Structures are given as structure tokens and as C-alpha cells.
Amino acid sequence: MDNPSCVQSHTCSEAPPLGCNGTDPCLVDTKVEKKTVKNKKKNKRKKSASCQVKTGSEYTQVAVEEQSSASENLPGNHKNKPAGSKHEKNNQKRKSQSISPVRTPAIPSPQKPLTKPTCDQSTQTESLQCQSIQTQSTQTPPIQGMHTTSTETKCTQTIQSSFSLHQAYWGKSFTDQSADEQKTQASARSNHLTVLSWNIDGLDDENVRDRVKGLLSHLGKYRADVVLLQELVPPCVKILKNVIKDDQFLEGSEDGYFCGILLRKERVQCIQSNIVKYPTTEQGRNLLIANVSFSGHPLCIMTSHLESCKTGSQERLNQLWRVWKWMKETPEDHTVIFGGDTNLRDWEVKKLGGLPDGISDVWEMLGQPEESRYTWDTSINDNNDIPNPIRLRFDRLFLKGAANGAQLRPESMTLIGLEKLKCDYFISDHWGILCTFKYGESEEQCVTD
Numbered sequence: 001m002d003n004p005s006c007v008q009s010h011t012c013s014e015a016p017p018l019g020c021n022g023t024d025p026c027l028v029d030t031k032v033e034k035k036t037v038k039n040k041k042k043n044k045r046k047k048s049a050s051c052q053v054k055t056g057s058e059y060t061q062v063a064v065e066e067q068s069s070a071s072e073n074l075p076g077n078h079k080n081k082p083a084g085s086k087h088e089k090n091n092q093k094r095k096s097q098s099i100s101p102v103r104t105p106a107i108p109s110p111q112k113p114l115t116k117p118t119c120d121q122s123t124q125t126e127s128l129q130c131q132s133i134q135t136q137s138t139q140t141p142p143i144q145g146m147h148t149t150s151t152e153t154k155c156t157q158t159i160q161s162s163f164s165l166h167q168a169y170w171g172k173s174f175t176d177q178s179a180d181e182q183k184t185q186a187s188a189r190s191n192h193l194t195v196l197s198w199n200i201d202g203l204d205d206e207n208v209r210d211r212v213k214g215l216l217s218h219l220g221k222y223r224a225d226v227v228l229l230q231e232l233v234p235p236c237v238k239i240l241k242n243v244i245k246d247d248q249f250l251e252g253s254e255d256g257y258f259c260g261i262l263l264r265k266e267r268v269q270c271i272q273s274n275i276v277k278y279p280t281t282e283q284g285r286n287l288l289i290a291n292v293s294f295s296g297h298p299l300c301i302m303t304s305h306l307e308s309c310k311t312g313s314q315e316r317l318n319q320l321w322r323v324w325k326w327m328k329e330t331p332e333d334h335t336v337i338f339g340g341d342t343n344l345r346d347w348e349v350k351k352l353g354g355l356p357d358g359i360s361d362v363w364e365m366l367g368q369p370e371e372s373r374y375t376w377d378t379s380i381n382d383n384n385d386i387p388n389p390i391r392l393r394f395d396r397l398f399l400k401g402a403a404n405g406a407q408l409r410p411e412s413m414t415l416i417g418l419e420k421l422k423c424d425y426f427i428s429d430h431w432g433i434l435c436t437f438k439y440g441e442s443e444e445q446c447v448t449d
Contacts, residue, residue, distance in 0.1 A: 168213040169220035169243050191439045193294055193408065196224035197339030197395060198417070198432035199305065202233040203257055204383065210423040212236065216243055218416055218427065219262075222434055225294065227262035228303035228339045252288040252303075259288045259303045259340065269293045276326065278319050283307055287323060291334070297406055297439065300330045302338040309343075316343055317352060323398075324356050332403035337437075339397040341430065346393075355398075362397035362410045362435060372413045375431045380418070383429040395433055406439045 200215055219227065219240075227247070234255060240262075241249055248265055250273045252258040263270055269292060276287040290301045304323060307316040320342065327336045355361060363372065379389035401407050415431040 165213060165216060165239065165243050169216040171217065171220050191295060192411075193226070193299075193437040193439075194222065194224040195226045195228065195337060195339060195397070195435045195437065196222060196416075196432055197228040197230075197303065197397060197435075199230040199341040199395060199428060199430040200232065200236070201383070201428040201430065202231040202236045204429070206383075207421070207423040207425045210421045211425060211427050212239055214417075214421050214427040216240075218432065219244065222416070223264070224434065225264045225267045226292075226301055226337070228301070229260045229262070230303065230305040230341045231257050232260045233257050250288060250290055252286055253284070256284055258284075259286075259305055261288060261290050261301060261303055263290065263292060263301075267294065268299075276322070278307075278315075278322065280315060280318065281307060282315065283312070285319065287319075287326065289326065295439070297408075298331070298334045298402075299408075300327075300334045300336040302326065302336065303340045304338070305341045306343050312343070313348060317348055320344070320348075321352060324359055327359055327398065327400045328356060330400070333405055335402045335408045336400040337397065337408075338399075339395075339433065339435075341394055342396050343394050344396065359398055359400050362399050363393070363413060365399070365410055366413050369413065372415050372433070375415065375433060376429065377431070381426050381429055381431075383426050395430060397433060397435055408437050408439055410435055411438050412436045 196219075204211075216239075232251070237249065237251060237260065244262070246265055247262040248268075248270055250261040250263070250270070252260060252275055261273075271291045271293060273291070274289045276289065278285050278287070285305055285307055287302060287304045292299050292301055302323065304319070306319045306323075307313075323338060327338060330336050349355070363369070373393055374391040375393055375395035377389075377391045378384065378386040379391060397413075399408070399410065413433060413435045416434050417427045417430075417432045420426055
């Protein structure tokens with residue numbers, strides 16, 4: 001597939017400032033990007049760093065407890081935090097709640113830390129610079145055969161952690177319902193498709209234990225037929241697979257951070273999947289595609305995490321153009337649903353000449369409900385410590401209806417993850433988008449702009 005350097009329908013100069021919405025007045029006149037202020041604070045302490053590195057160390061700690069293994073920890077990247085800050089308090093809290101290690105000799109096994117580019121506010125530059133790898137310290141093993149208190153505590157807390165994660169997902173389990181309740185719920189959902197799209201900010205290593213439990217709680221509560229996740233990391237995937245047994249997992253990569261699709265096996269059957277690479281991405285982004293069958297209807301499900309930051313604007317538009325091209329080239333009898341973190345501003349869509357014929361923005365189809373407009377809202381979400389409020393619709397769903405046969409139309413859209421956890425953090429710096437679709441047979445129910 002040809003890679004357009006720039007689509008002919010727009011020019012690449014004189015772009016409006018960041019923080020502006022195509023339909024709303026500019027909300028902030030400084031060039032603030034996601035997490036830039038947080039990084040600016042770090043850069044004051046370490047000005048030579050143009051990119052900060054995040055790790056999945058705490059995800060790994062939860063995964064270790066879930067798998068009863070003490071040798072799988074990824075090397076952590078302990079960032080300096082200002083004294084008395086929320087991060088320092090959370091770090092101290094985690095240390096006080098940490099599990100006493102089993103005193104077995106640790107073998108140093110250097111691993112490449114997970115990295116994600118972040119934007120410097122003053123230069124708006126991006127890089128993928130890895131910090132030095134930390135090695136695990138060795139400890140004197142206990143006398144062989146001795147029953148130690150630390151081992152007993154480790155086993156007990158491992159069981160409790162495993163139970164806690166499963167309990168967070170299941171809550172009041174579907175299997176706890178009576179046969180009549182299950183039959184009624186299944187009948188009501190027979191022709192409804194629920195789709196959840198969420199950037200879970202998997203590379204943020206703050207309060208991972210509580211955030212992953214919160215994520216599992218939401219996934220268990222809504223039990224969407226299709227779940228589209230962005231910013232997944234391998235330790236998080238390991239936890240999800242161990243807890244969620246009734247979903248099929250499709251992953252856009254095996255390392256770094258990537259997108260994933262979860263399909264409820266009893267409702268959605270996967271026929272084939274595909275990963276499409278963006279040839280000029282500088283941030284390892286791609287498009288994950290799954291051809292599935294739902295209630296006998298062919299569907300094409302897509303998700304992606306488009307290029308981030310202001311300097312990635314042109315590459316982001318190239319990637320969006322490719323997404324639309326793939327959507328238009330699907331078989332005519334397939335309905336296509338794309339959902340993901342697009343990092344788009346409204347003016348960027350206008351640079352491409354607006355949405356192509358036959359492709360609709362689900363939020364616009366539902367009448368542009370104000371309560372589900374802003375999926376990245378720092379006026380409420382303070383996970384990133386950004387002082388100035390920025391509200392953008394980064395996360396979007398696109399729909400292309402089938403040319404013939406039953407038509408799928410959206411019925412509702414709501415944002416989830418808006419409640420703070422007990423650790424004083426939100427599950428992610430993004431809100432999740434939960435959307436319900438329904439099949440209709442009549443021509444009047446066809447999907448239109």
C-alpha cells in the first residue's frame with residue numbers, strides 16, 4: 001500500500017494551536033500535550049532528559065503474586081518525586097503494603113524496560129530513550145527445609161491477591177443469577193452489541209495494584225461483547241488472561257505497549273485477525289483488525305493508537321487515512337467498527353476533508369451528547385498533575401455500515417472510569433467509551449451520517 005506523505009485535500013502548514021476544538025473556542029493557548037507538564041517537572045530536575053521512561057514494574061508485582069512466582073519482576077524505574085507529593089505518599093504506601101520476599105537467591109536477568117515517548121513542553125520533541133537497566137539484588141537463601149515465616153506470609157498473601165483480583169472482576173457473577181434471570185438477560189442482549197474502547201494508560205507505574213483491580217471491576221461489570229484496549233503492556237495482559245477466561249485475546253504486539261481486542265467467546269466468534277503496520281511510525285503504532293461473526297452477521301473490528309504529540313500530527317493523519325482506507329476496502333456485506341485512541345483534534349479531521357463517504361463518527365450519529373464529548377479531561381482527571389484544564393475528544397468510534405443485509409446502528413454512548421479509586425487515582429488518564437449497537441432489518445434503520 002502506498003504511503004502518502006500528505007493527503008492532497010489539505011495542506012500541512014499553519015495548524016491551529018493545541019487544545020483547540022474545531023467546534024469550541026480554544027481552551028488553552030499554551031502548547032500543552034498529554035503529560036507534558038508532568039514531564040516538565042521532571043525535566044527541571046533532570047534537564048538533559050528529553051524523554052522519560054515508564055516501566056511495568058508494579059504490574060509485574062501483581063502478576064507475580066497472581067502466578068505465585070517471585071522471579072518475574074521487571075526492573076523498575078524509580079523516578080524522583082517532590083517531597084510530600086501524592087506520588088511519594090503512594091510510593092510509601094506501596095512499600096508498607098509490599099509482600100515480604102521469599103528468601104531465595106535472585107538471578108539477575110536484565111530486561112528491556114517498557115518505553116513510551118512523552119512530549120517536552122518547551123521543545124515538543126519526542127524520542128525513545130531507554131534508561132539504564134537495574135539488576136535485582138541477591139539475598140541469602142534460608143536453610144534448606146526450614147519453614148520460614150516469610151514464606152508462609154508470601155503464600156498467604158499470594159492467595160489473597162489472586163482471590164482479590166478474581167473477585168474484582170466477577171463481583172456478583174453472572175453465574176450467581178437464576179436460570180430465569182440469565183434467560184431474560186440473554187434474550188434482551190441477543191441483537192445488541194456492546195463495545196468498550198479504552199486507553200488504560202498501562203505504562204503509568206503509579207498505583208498499579210489498585211488501578212488494575214479497578215479495570216477488572218469495570219470489565220466484569222459491563223461484560224462488553226467487544227473490548228478495545230490501548231496502551232496494554234505484557235504484565236497487564238498476563239493478569240487479564242489469568243482472570244478473564246471467557247474472552248479471546250488478540251494482541252497487536254508482544255512487547256513494548258500495544259493495542260488489544262477482547263472478544264466474548266459465547267457471543268462473538270473470531271474468524272481471522274491481522275496486524276497492519278504503519279510504515280513511517282516513530283512510536284511503534286499499528287492497526288489491529290479482527291474479522292468476526294456476531295449473531296450470524298459478519299463484522300470487522302478495528303483498533304489503533306494513533307501517533308501522539310504535536311510533532312506527530314502529519315504521521316497521525318497518514319495513519320488515519322490508512323484506517324479509513326482499510327474500512328472502505330472491507331467486503332460490502334461487513335459492518336466495520338473502529339475504536340481507539342486517535343489523539344485527533346477536530347481541525348485535523350477537517351484537514352483531511354472531513355469523514356469519507358460511508359464512514360460515520362458514532363458520537364456525531366448520536367447527536368453529539370455533551371456528557372460523552374471529552375474523553376481526555378484534565379479539568380477532572382488529575383492523574384497527570386497538569387495544572388491547566390485541557391479537554392479533548394481523543395478517543396473515537398467510527399462506523400461503516402454494510403451495503404446490504406441487516407444494518408447496525410448505535411443506540412447509546414457513555415463514558416466510564418469517572419470515579420476515583422481509594423488510592424486517589426483514576427483507573428486511567430482517559431475515560432473509557434461504552435457504546436451499544438443494535439441490528440435492525442428495515443431500510444429506515446440504516447446507518448446514516
